Amino acid sequence: xxxxxxxxxxxxxxxxxxxxxxxxxxxxxxxxxxxxxxxxxxxxxxxxxxxxxxxxxxxxx
Numbered sequence: 418x419x420x421x422x423x424x425x426x427x428x429x430x431x432x433x434x435x436x437x438x439x440x441x442x443x444x445x446x447x448x449x450x451x452x453x454x455x456x457x458x459x460x461x462x463x464x465x466x467x468x469x470x471x472x473x474x475x476x477x478x
């Protein structure tokens with residue numbers, strides 16, 4: 418079992434947190450299955466965005 422502890426004393430953005438989890442290796446399919454399990458009619462989609470030089474494309478990794 419792996420445990421992650423987040424000390425968010427000043428808050429955290431949900432979208433940025435999900436993006437960080439994806440970059441850390443959590444499969445997107447897991448998020449899709451989790452949202453589908455809520456049975457609220459919501460769907461997830463993702464794409465990589467490059468803004469201000471903060472994201473690198475996969476060719477440079």
